[in-house]
Amino acid sequence: MSIAGIKGMNDILPGEVETWQFLEKTAREVFRTYGFSEIRVPVVEKTELFCRSIGETTDIVEKEMYSFEDRSGNSISLRPEGTAPVMRALVQHKLYNLDSINKLYYSGPMFRYERPQKGRYRQFHQLGAEVVGVDDPKVDAQVLAMLDQFFQEAGIADVELQINSLGCPECRPAYRDLLVAYLEVRLESLCDDCKRRYRTNPLRALDCKSTGCKAATAEAPSVLAHLCCGCDTHFGKVRGYLDGMNIPYAVNDRMVRGLDYYTKTTFEMVTTRLGSQNAVAAGGRYDGLVKQIGGPALSGIGFAMGLERLALLKGDEAVVRDRPEIFLAGLGEAASDRSFLLMQELQRQGLRAEMDFEGRSLKSQMRRADKLGARYVLILGEDELSRGGAELRDMDAATQEDVQLDQLLSVMIERCGLVRRDKA
C-alpha cells in the first residue's frame, strides 16, 4: 500500500497553483502600495508564545495546537496563526526603535488540529498584514481599505465587509457582566455549549447557530451601546473614514473573535459561498498584545486571509494557459538531435520551447504540439536538415514557411517579441 499524505494537509498541484500565485502576486502589489514590508518568521515557536497571546482558554490553545517536545525537552508548537510570531519578532529585534510605525505582512502555512471540511484544513495558509505602533482610527481605516482593494483587484466578488467593536479593558468587563446577567436568566433556552461557557465566554452565545440561542439572544444588549467614550469615538471615526472612502461595509454587533487579544475594531470579510466557513479574512485591533508577550505597550491592528478559501472563491478563472512559443518536431535521429540543440538555444533566450523525447511519429508530435498550445512548430526532417532549413508552422493561422536554421532564433525573437528581461 502506498504512503498517503497526512489528513488535512493538501498538495497544491499544477493547475491549482496558478491561482495561488495570482493571489499572492495581487496581495504583494496591493500591500506594497500601502507601504507594507514582508517579514518571514519560523513555522514553530515556543508553545508559551501562543498560550500568552491567543489565550489559555481558547479552543485553539486548548485542543487544536500541534505541540510537542523537542529533543531538549522544550515545548514547541507549529504556529496556529501568524500575528503572535510576527509580534515576537518585532519585539525581539526591537523594530519599533527603527520607526514609530511598522507595517508588515507575512504569508505561509499555519497548523490547527481540527476535523477537516470544506475550506478548513489542518495545514492551511494565511496571508496577513499588521500595523504596529499607532492607534489612530485612520490606521484602522487604512487596513480596511487595503483589504477592500485586495478583494477588488483579485476580482473576488460576493464578499461583504463586516465590522464591529469589542471595546477595550475599560468598557468590556462591564458589558461582559451585563451579558452574563442577561444570559443567566435565559439559561434554559441556550444550547449545551453555550450553557457551559456562558460565564467564561458569554460573547460566543451571540454568534451561536442554534435556534434556541438565536431566539434567547435576540434582545441581548449590544456591545456597541456599551462602549466607553474612547472606544465609541474611535469606532465612529473608523466608520466615518470608510464612508469617506466609499468603502462598503455592514456593522455586525454580534461578531465575536476566537482569539482573546482583540480590542476595539474587529472585522471580517464574509461570504455565503463556502459552506459553513463564512469568513475568508478576519482581523482586528490588538492594543494589549505586544505588552502581553513581554514587549513595550504598542498598539496594533491586522488581519489574516485564508488562502485556501480565497482560492476556492476564485476557482480557476484566473488561470491563463501558458503556451509554449515553439514546439520542435524532428523526424529521425539526426533531426531530433539538431532540434534538441535548437531548443536549448531558444530556451536560453527566454522562449518557452518544447519537443518530443520519445521518437514519436510526426502526426503524434503535431498532436502533442497542439495539445500544449504551441504557437509555432518547427518541422525538421532529413531533407530540410540536409539543406540547413526547416518548415516553421504557425499553428493558429495554419500556415507554414521555410526558414533557415541559422535564422530561427532571430525569426522567433522577432515573432514573439520576447527576450529574457535579465539579459539586456
Add this chain to the structure above:
RNA sequence: GUGGGUGUAGCUCAGUUGGCAGAGCACCGGAUUGUGGCUCCGGAUGUCGAGGGUUCAAGCCCCUUCACUCACCCCA
C-alpha cells in the same frame, strides 16, 4: 471530540433478485511515405479502499478496519 454520506479505470460515474468488470471523458495508435484541432476506426488500463465471514459463486449480503467528504464544534 460527535454525526451523516461516499469508496469500482487517470477523471466523472453506471453496475439488475449474488452469476465472466462497464460507459463517457482523458490517454495511446491509425485513416495512401512527413502535418494539429473536427470526424471515423482501433487499443491499453482495474488489489471493485483493505481484512475477514456467508455461499458452488460476492463489486453486490454480514462483520471489522482505513481513507475521503460534508456538517456540528471552532475558525482563515
